[in-house]
Amino acid sequence: MTPMTPGTTEFLLAFADDEHLMGQQHTEWIGIAPFLEEDMAFASIAQDELSHAALLYAIVTDEGQGDPPDDRAIDRLAFDRNADDYRSAQIVEVACTGWAHALVRHWLYDTAEELRWSLVARSELEPLRDTAARAAREERFHVRHADGLIDVLVRTPDSAGRLAGAVNDLLPLATGLFDPVAGEAEAVEAGVTSAPFDTLLPEWTDRVRARFPDIDIGAIAAPAFTGRARRHEDFAALMARMNEVRSIDPTAIW
Amino acid sequence: MHTYEVFLKRDGQEEYRHAGSINAPNDELALLLARENYLRRAEADLLWMVDRAHLLVGDRDFVAPNSDKPHRDNDGLLVAAHRKSQREGM
Numbered sequence: 001m002t003p004m005t006p007g008t009t010e011f012l013l014a015f016a017d018d019e020h021l022m023g024q025q026h027t028e029w030i031g032i033a034p035f036l037e038e039d040m041a042f043a044s045i046a047q048d049e050l051s052h053a054a055l056l057y058a059i060v061t062d063e064g065q066g067d068p069p070d071d072r073a074i075d076r077l078a079f080d081r082n083a084d085d086y087r088s089a090q091i092v093e094v095a096c097t098g099w100a101h102a103l104v105r106h107w108l109y110d111t112a113e114e115l116r117w118s119l120v121a122r123s124e125l126e127p128l129r130d131t132a133a134r135a136a137r138e139e140r141f142h143v144r145h146a147d148g149l150i151d152v153l154v155r156t157p158d159s160a161g162r163l164a165g166a167v168n169d170l171l172p173l174a175t176g177l178f179d180p181v182a183g184e185a186e187a188v189e190a191g192v193t194s195a196p197f198d199t200l201l202p203e204w205t206d207r208v209r210a211r212f213p214d215i216d217i218g219a220i221a222a223p224a225f226t227g228r229a230r231r232h233e234d235f236a237a238l239m240a241r242m243n244e245v246r247s248i249d250p251t252a253i254w
Numbered sequence: 255m256h257t258y259e260v261f262l263k264r265d266g267q268e269e270y271r272h273a274g275s276i277n278a279p280n281d282e283l284a285l286l287l288a289r290e291n292y293l294r295r296a297e298a299d300l301l302w303m304v305d306r307a308h309l310l311v312g313d314r315d316f317v318a319p320n321s322d323k324p325h326r327d328n329d330g331l332l333v334a335a336h337r338k339s340q341r342e343g344m
Contacts, residue, residue, distance in 0.1 A: 035255075037276050041290035141289065148283040 003124045004063045007186025011193065012128070013077070014087035014181045014228055015116065016056035020078055021092040022109055023049030024242055025102075034099055038149075042106075045145060048138045053078065055131045066127050079243055083231050087181050091173040093232035100162035101170060103153075107146035108167075108174040111207050114139040115200045116177075124191035150211070164215045171208070171220060173232075175201070179223040198222070257306040258284045262298035270302055281305075 026046030033039040054074055061073040091109065096102040117136050123129045153159040178198040187193050205220040246252075255277045261270040273292050278284035284303055293301065320326065 035277060037278060037287040037291055041287050044290040044294045047294075141286065144282075145286045145290070148280075148286055152279045152283065 002064070003187075003190040003192045005183075005186050005190055007183030008125070008190055008192045009060055010087060010181045010183030011187035012056050012060050014089075014184075016053045016060070016077070017086050017088035018092050018109075018177065019049045019056060019113075020053035021088050021238065023047065023053060024238065025092065025096065026106065028241075029099075029102060041145060042102075045106075045142050048142065052131065052135050055127075055134075059125065059127050059131070064125050064127055075246075079239075079246060083235060083239070084229065086231060086235070087228045088231075088235075089173070089176040089179060089228060090230075090232040091170065091176055093235040093238060094170075094173055095234040095237070096166075096170075098162070098166070100153075100159070100166040103146065103149055104163060104166035104170055105174070107143070107150060107211065108170060108208070109177070110139060110142040110146055111211075112174070112177045112204050114143055115204055116197055119193045119195055119197060119200070122194060128192065147211070154214070160214070164212070167208075167212055167215050167217065171217065175220060175223040176226075176228075177223075178204070179225055179228055182227050255279055256284070258288070258303045259306055259309065260288050260292050261302040261304075262292060263300040263302070265299040270300075273297070275306070276303075 023046045026049065027043050030039055030043040033042050054069065057074045057077045058069040060077060061070050091105060096105050114136070117132045117139060120128050120132045121136065123132065150163065153163060178201045180196055180198060184193070184196055188196060201222060208220065209217060256279070258276050258278060260273045260276055262273045263270040276284060276288050276291060278287050281303075284305075285301070288301060288303055292298075
């Protein structure tokens, strides 16, 4: 039996959409991050996430055959679906216009992402296994980068306060990363992923508490299970920005 | 912020070369930021960084220009002219 069932496709799209929108959101800090070196670093990390998204979309477009990537087909998945057909989590859709929020989201997302790749490290789907190996090499540096910045900022009362505010604002949305799509069960059954992602929610919440020991987080509630069918109100504007140039000439080759 | 100097080296016999500098609040972030700023296109295999405050610096007075010591320059022109005249005289 091929592991590429409709459930697997939905599972892969949810992962790819998260990576795609997270990468896009990070790139928007180019030129306005707090200092020049961080401009480049954050955008470079964003490109890593976008490359993960492209690799995941490619598995969908060629149904796991490992063909050379069809960029146009990947773009159609990335940019041309109806909003209702995306399966991204709202944490990657919400606009974070302050640096504290962007940084906290970076940490929360990448800490979850590192765990997420570990579940597909021994996937029955070979291209997904290969992508997981590549991503794992990059993710530990993403988390170190976020940790390094937070380590410095928590020592200053003003920035520590801003980070605490961002953690409290973003945690409810971030747990939505563990909100499974309907197809996840099928992906688990087919061996595409070794377990439902929310089995790692306790591990993630332990890491959140260890990272922010001075913040009164309270109970971290499990996500409401929505199947990721609803988009955040900031999603439309994000898509419009992403497609601003592309829509000038959809047939252009980049 | 500290300023760090960045040196990159490829595997093999090529030496470390100065690639530029970077501002960072501490060593850990200096390494991570250099990785994303100087190594994102596989520019090298190895990285050295040094906080500029830790560099040993010889200033201009110490280095003392040697521009007024022509006796230390030997471009071999006089020797060549001498050998040529010897050869042609034979």
